[in-house]
Amino acid sequence: MARTPCTECPLRKFELFTPFTRSELAFMLSFKVGELNLDRGATFLQEGMPSPQLYTFLDGFGLRYRTLENGERQVINFAMPGDLVGLQAAIMGEMAHSVESTTPVRLCVFNRSDLWRLFENHPERAYDLTWLSAVEEHFLGEALATLGRRTARQRIAWALGRVYMRLHAVGLADNKTVPMPWRQRDLADALGLSLVHTNKTLQLLRQDGVMQWAADRLYVPDLAELARRGALELEPQPRRPLI
């Protein structure tokens, strides 16, 4: 297996990334087997398919979604730099959702076959992977509550707030503005709303001065206010406890 040190992508960039710390990332990168560059709109992990590889988003954005029998989509989550995708296929044998790029992306590629080596020889890193899974489970529980019990306004505020907070955490917020390279359709499919209603609800939030979203950029003047409307907790991501 090749061990390409990731010289191009300075670790500094990743300092704040969830969930990897600098030293952990450095370690992970020793498992790197290559880099993959894709244009927007590329589906690189597909529902129901096994995948011999895992990927980390180095640059660019994506979308994780399920396709329903009638052709509709359920967006599971938005993908952004620092996100690990493909663990499900690596562990369970096949993906339960697809992953596609919504901008050009640069992906860090790991081999699934190295995973076992990691469990055997690096229990701390294996623990990290389980931690990742647990964090994802936490998020999905929150999403479930949002779709199940909240109004359109709350859902949208929740989703935008979440995206903002995650991007802020990875250092991509600039002057209360973060990249937002998704379509209203994507947001609608993430929240179980129709496109029309999503559009109208977005306008309400805009009129209230809670946020602005245009030209792939999201501006949030007061995160606390947005969080309040989305029933979001502003607390920092839970930190990994010492065992």
Next chain:
Amino acid sequence: MARTPCTECPLRKFELFTPFTRSELAFMLSFKVGELNLDRGATFLQEGMPSPQLYTFLDGFGLRYRTLENGERQVINFAMPGDLVGLQAAIMGEMAHSVESTTPVRLCVFNRSDLWRLFENHPERAYDLTWLSAVEEHFLGEALATLGRRTARQRIAWALGRVYMRLHAVGLADNKTVPMPWRQRDLADALGLSLVHTNKTLQLLRQDGVMQWAADRLYVPDLAELARRGALELEPQPRRPLI
């Protein structure tokens, strides 16, 4: 740490359990530190709280749910024999949801502090835990799609079908009938529906002869039909692949 072999609960009962095989369960049981018996209605894991213990349901049923700021509930999943709960707190430091019993239960108790030992010395079992987490993630993705994009009828058929299949898998199906010790309120809170609408939709399914649910028992004459209505795949649970 005490290592109580689980003589009372014959392993035979667990043969079909997801995800533990007989030998795996036997191993897990070597970590057992005790058994906990609770009446119905006991909340033994609480949202936002750390927990020094993990539990496996040996007998009885429960409910995993989140409480919303307005007092409403989102049921995350139904808990049944064989289910492991509390992993989230063990890994992340605190629970994202509460767990309560809906019947008298008998729980197998593990110490969180033993978890690290497991990762260090038993990579196969650590892998199993990650596998468990991935399966849960899979399920939550399916649930999200159900709440986001399906009608009340489909949601209810989906939920009943899922419960039936899971209980069948652990050997609790008898003559096309499984235990169903939950309330309509619980089902409504799991599916993001009002109690009234859940009630009326259940009657439609009953009238169609798709199922009968009364006195804590669920009768499903034709699982394929129920699955079809709930857009459920009848395929067996994905098996753990060899690494």
Next chain:
DNA sequence: CGTCCGCTTGAATAGTTTCAATTGAAGTGG
């Protein structure tokens, strides 16, 4: 016997979807 809990029912209301059509911006080819 009275109370509580879970289930059931009807009617009014509200939130969301669906349908249908328009606009503007960006990209393509002759």
Next chain:
DNA sequence: CCACTTCAATTGAAACTATTCAAGCGGACG
């Protein structure tokens, strides 16, 4: 350089699904 296409966002109106409110019923239990 201009018609033509495409994609994303927008708007209004009609239709519908699910919620809320309110009330009643039956069984279990002290």
